[in-house]
Amino acid sequence: MHPHTLAAAQTDPNLELTLKVLPAVIVILIVSALCGRLANRLWQPRVLGEMIAGVLLGPTLFGWLFPDVQAKIFPPEVTPILYVLSTIGLTLYMFLVGAGMEHGGGSGPRQPAHQPAIVAIAGILPALLLGMGAGLLLWSTLSDPGIDRWFFAAFLGGALSITAFPMLARILYERGLENSPLGKLSLMAGGVDDAVAWCGLAILTAIHLDSGPGGAIRTIGLAALFVALMLTVVSRALGALGRHVLRSGHISNGAMYLVILVPLIAGWLTDWIGVYSVFGGFIAGLAMPRDAAFRRMLHGRMMDVVSTLLLPIFFAFSGLNTRLDGLGGATMLLAFVTILLAGFAGKYFGCSLAMRSLGFGWRESNAVGALMNARGLMILIFINIGLAQGMIGQQVFSMLVLVAVLTTAAALPLYKAAMPDRLERAQRNEPSGEKELATAA
Template sequence: MNTTEVFLIAMTVIFALPYLLWRLARTDYVAPLVVVQILAGILLGPGVLGAAWPQVYAALFPPPVIQALNGLAWWAVMVFVWTAGIELDLGQVWRQRRECGTTAALALGAPLLAGSGAALALLATGGGWIGPAAMRWQFVLGVGMACAVTALPILILLMEKLAILRTPLGERVLRYASLDDVAIWGVLALILVDWERVGRQAAFLLLFAPAAGLFRALMRRLAEADRWYVGLIWLAACSYAADRAGLHFMVGAFLAGAVIERRWFAQQRLDLLREHVLLVLMPVFFLSTGLRTQWSMGGAAVLAAAALLLLAAVGGKLAGAYLAGRLLGWRRGEAWIIGWLLQTKALIMIIFVDVLFDRQLISGACFTALLLMAVASTMLSVPMTAPRLRRALRGDADAQRTDVAALPARAR
């Protein structure tokens, strides 16, 4: 078979396998389709398919096919990160800055510290977790931030499933996650600072501000149909400039979206774009991520590392939400619900560690452990949140009925 035919067979497998697993096993409550797609990518990677049937793996994913899939994956994840940047509503965050700042700082800082502690523990076991190009502080900060990440786009999907996206609680959680999103890319830019190319990186940041000002002025004068096309040109240009400067194209993609105001686009069309990218392109990214998974330190060691990282991520996030609730006087049970909603890590966290792996700051075994942690924490979000959310909503309804019953008959 020629490369085109093998590519099309690979695409068939990429889309068919996760869909059949998701639909036939009815995993939607525990594992939405996006999580099953990530798991399918791991199954199709060298650590599972490549180890069990190396000839099948080599026939299905020869180098030319992997190169073509990687090209699709790069563009898919760039568009996805761009839309995540657009979704940021920093104006609303500023209006609620005390609550948002306190919650975001604690919900990010606590798991960051716990994850950094887990990274130090991994380093103490040996050098197989750190990448060949990493300094210790880059590895510790990178793993710590991976444990602290909340994936804003997946959080939106899960809150839609729980029917709380447009409720006051859902809007609060989105504001907290938006601030964390900004911090994630800021920390990534810090980790990627290359002192040999720091002048080029500084020049990119200095030139980005006036370029963004001109771009925003242009966008205000365009019709919405033109804004989409010009926005994509801006996305490609910013991603190239950031990568050329040594910051990685994902930092550029996020910055390209962050300077765009959400009100410039119809919310329904923005939601549709995100859903279509998830449907049409992101499964290829999940597969390309799965192709990177390695078990070079042995399966038991990788699973143990994943469990340690999961404990740090979940425990840290819940502790941060609990402290925020105590300081801000949240109602009983809200901290638990918010803490579990903010556990959604798949996608943005995977993109984050994909960059770390690309730059050789983490090893293949560490990448695999972090990937497993991201999948597990995301799978826990809905089952842990849904029953407590139902109880909270029932309590609100009962309280409302009691308040109404207590009114005088004339007032009712």
């Protein structure tokens, strides 16, 4: 460091903090880029590499091999800054997820309403019940003191019942299946799964933070009022913004100020309500104009910055709280395997059997089971909230991070094994694949 800079840093605490935060962010971005590229080369989504990068930067590897260097790059005073940046990033990312969701529509025949509902229920209930069973069984081993047995079981079941909706959508869009019967059904079911999980987390948070049922009822009531106002009053008001953007053909800088302020204010309000800011960001996205051209412009302006700068910081923040060295020993290993199997079996077999009961072939059924079983970023958000609120401890958090990595890594290989290219062509209504799909059924 230049002598003048060093002297200034010693007298200016803000500059001193900046000189600590920037190296941490630089290291995070470099490692995330490398791991994301490696994941792509292994035919995995980039987000999996970024998740693994976060774990590698934590005490599990970097802190174990080079503890002094890791402590210097990620000192305690940097952690709150990373937390704020990751919270802003998650709020904006969930805003983009909500803004990118289609409310019905799309090409092709409409999906029968009962089908996605059945798959969504099958994706939630088995994983929820098996997760709660595992939680009840492992409560005395894993839960922190003061956490009720049934509360711990409900949190674990809720975490295992979640689906990585953004990853599910990304795979289907990349493969041109978003408007296929399988794609539409999966997207609708995955969206319902995540919505139910966030509502469940809101209820658990309300119960955990308030001493009596009155506080939980207040939080739930305010959250419901917030959703109703956002999807009616605010949504109609934003319609003018959508029309202006479509007339001009681009989102101006002035319009971008408004676009970014909406999810940040919504996140602040839901934090004040007690439901966490990512929920507000997601609802703000749903309130955005629904025109496809507007959504493309919005994603084009924001997604790259959010996903390449702010999300890796969230993964690193999660990794700094992950200690896989604490999973050693037969008891902890058995507990982890129990949680992993409960989550995998509940989601995969629940969705596969539900699809089969609706008349889909085994290959299509297993493909949806594989996609719905990926937990990716969504479970990391869920459990980070749980850790921050004191609903779970370090060991359970670390186990669920590993569950997120393994189920996300397994999703695409299992999907491809069930749905080879010739059957994908049939799903896209390409003539060369129709005969193969009929045979596979």
